[in-house]
Amino acid sequence: MKTIRVNAYEVALVFKRGAYQRMLKEGKYWFRGNETVKIYNITQPFNAPVELNILLQDAELADALHVVEVKDNEIVLAYENGLLKQVLTAGRFTFWKSVIQYDFVRADVSKVAITENIDRATLQHRLVTPYVRSFSIESFEQGVLYIDGKFVQTLKAGVYYWWKNGIAIAVNKLDMRQQHVEINGQEILTKDKAALRINAWAQYKVTDIEKSLVQNKDFSYQLYAIFQLALREYVGGLAFDELLEKKESITPFILEAVKTKTEVLGVEVTGFGIRDIILPGDVKEIMNQVLIAEKKAQANTIMRREETASTRSLLNTAKLMEENSMLWKLKEMEYVEKIADKISSISVNGNGVLIDQLKQILVSQK
Numbered sequence: 320m321k322t323i324r325v326n327a328y329e330v331a332l333v334f335k336r337g338a339y340q341r342m343l344k345e346g347k348y349w350f351r352g353n354e355t356v357k358i359y360n361i362t363q364p365f366n367a368p369v370e371l372n373i374l375l376q377d378a379e380l381a382d383a384l385h386v387v388e389v390k391d392n393e394i395v396l397a398y399e400n401g402l403l404k405q406v407l408t409a410g411r412f413t414f415w416k417s418v419i420q421y422d423f424v425r426a427d428v429s430k431v432a433i434t435e436n437i438d439r440a441t442l443q444h445r446l447v448t449p450y451v452r453s454f455s456i457e458s459f460e461q462g463v464l465y466i467d468g469k470f471v472q473t474l475k476a477g478v479y480y481w482w483k484n485g486i487a488i489a490v491n492k493l494d495m496r497q498q499h500v501e502i503n504g505q506e507i508l509t510k511d512k513a514a515l516r517i518n519a520w521a522q523y524k525v526t527d528i529e530k531s532l533v534q535n536k537d538f539s540y541q542l543y544a545i546f547q548l549a550l551r552e553y554v555g556g557l558a559f560d561e562l563l564e565k566k567e568s569i570t571p572f573i574l575e576a577v578k579t580k581t582e583v584l585g586v587e588v589t590g591f592g593i594r595d596i597i598l599p600g601d602v603k604e605i606m607n608q609v610l611i612a613e614k615k616a617q618a619n620t621i622m623r624r625e626e627t628a629s630t631r632s633l634l635n636t637a638k639l640m641e642e643n644s645m646l647w648k649l650k651e652m653e654y655v656e657k658i659a660d661k662i663s664s665i666s667v668n669g670n671g672v673l674i675d676q677l678k679q680i681l682v683s684q685k
Contacts, residue, residue, distance in 0.1 A: 323348050323356050328417065330383065331358045332368070339373055342380045361415035371411060385414040385421055392429035394450055396441070398422040406446050428482040431466055442480050452483045454490045461528045462492035470533050491532050497524045497589060500539075502546050513559040516597040521546055522590035523581070530585030538584045546591075549576040562596075569593060 324347045325331045331343040334355045343356075350356060357368055365384060367374055375381045388411050389395050395407040400420050407423075414421050426435045428450055433442070442451050455478045456462045462474035467487050474490065481488055502519040509515060523542065525531050531538045553572050554562060573591045581588050 321350050321352070323350060323358075325358060328361050329358050330361055330415070331356050332374075332380075334368075337369075339369060339377070342377060342383065359415070361417040362419055363415075365413040365415055367413065371413065383416055385416060385423075387412045387414070387423055389425075392427060394426050394428055396424040396426070396437070396447070398424070403441060403444055403446060406450065426482070428484055431481045431484075431486050431488065433480055433482060439478070439480070450483055451480050452488065453478060453480045455479075456490075456492055459494060459496045460492045461495055461525075462490045463528060463532050465489040465491070470529075473529055493525050493528050493531060495525055495528070497522055500543065500546075502543065502550065503594075505547060505550055507551050507554045509554055509557060509559045509562055511558040513598075515554065515559075515562075517550065517554065518594040518597070519546070519550060520590075520592055520594055521588060523586050523588045525585055526587045527585030530583065535584055538586065541584055542581060542586055545577050545580045546573070549573050552576065566593065566596075 323331065323343075325343050325345050327345050329345065331348070333340040333343060333350070334357070335353060340354070348356075359365060361383075371386075375384075375386070387395055387397070387407060389407050389409050391409045393409070395412075396403055397405045397407055397412075397414075398421065401422070424435060424437060426433070426437065433451070437447075441447055442453070454462070454474075456474055456476050458476045460476060464471045464474055464479075465488070468489075474492075479490075500521050500523070502521060505517045505519065507515055507517060535541060550573065553569055553576070557565065570591050570593075574588060577588055577591075
């Protein structure tokens, strides 16, 4: 005979010649020599020493165990006292019913969507992340979801989680803010065959991501081509001089011309402008010559206008002086004053004749 003591929070399984006999709880027991006893801590998971189905035939033992069976397409989140302790994969697991509160959340990972009641913090847990794939979309973005190459839905801003399995998932996203595109180096012939190089810019924003990414391939390339064609249509329909005169009307023309076509791309054009128009060397030289000639003509016109005004003023002055002797004398004195300002001294000779002449000039006749 031998004595075995089963302590608190322990159970013992009795085997006779390898065959399971019974389960013992806390207490002191005596055994014959042909019986063996295995003692288990009920606060720890139970690993069956023999086939579990044999042990579960004992109703008392079966009632003392949590038996969790996990299929190939499942995982089970095992919680101890509310804390996630492990993730169970395919197989059979047993836990003692004891002072530890066990909870189990079963999840089917063969599908894409996570429909189980599992919060985000758990999905981000280090034990769970190997079974989850996630994708983040910023507040200024939208995305489109493809499952096995098939478009499923549009995704707004947020963080999305899916089970990681053999199903292919792809997410394409777009910036929904206003964007800028440069349309540079466009070599275009005007109606009168003048070759111009035009640099332009445009602003746009995506309004329908499904049209942009699902219904159209490389929408940005198509958008660029639409601007190119509209610009060529406008420039090619005008002669060079007309283009220079109507350059302010190009923006409303382009915006109206591309409106319908860009709506098909899910895009709204918000602005367009010409950065610069580059002329060929010979045309530029001719334009400079024309500009110089125009400026010279304007200068000549101004000079002739001033000369005419000056002559008219002199004529009016002469008429007044002819009609009024006092004005004539004042004019003489004005000139004498101007002459005197330039003379520092005067030597007078000639028997007083010069003095009489000066008197005649400076003293008004009565």
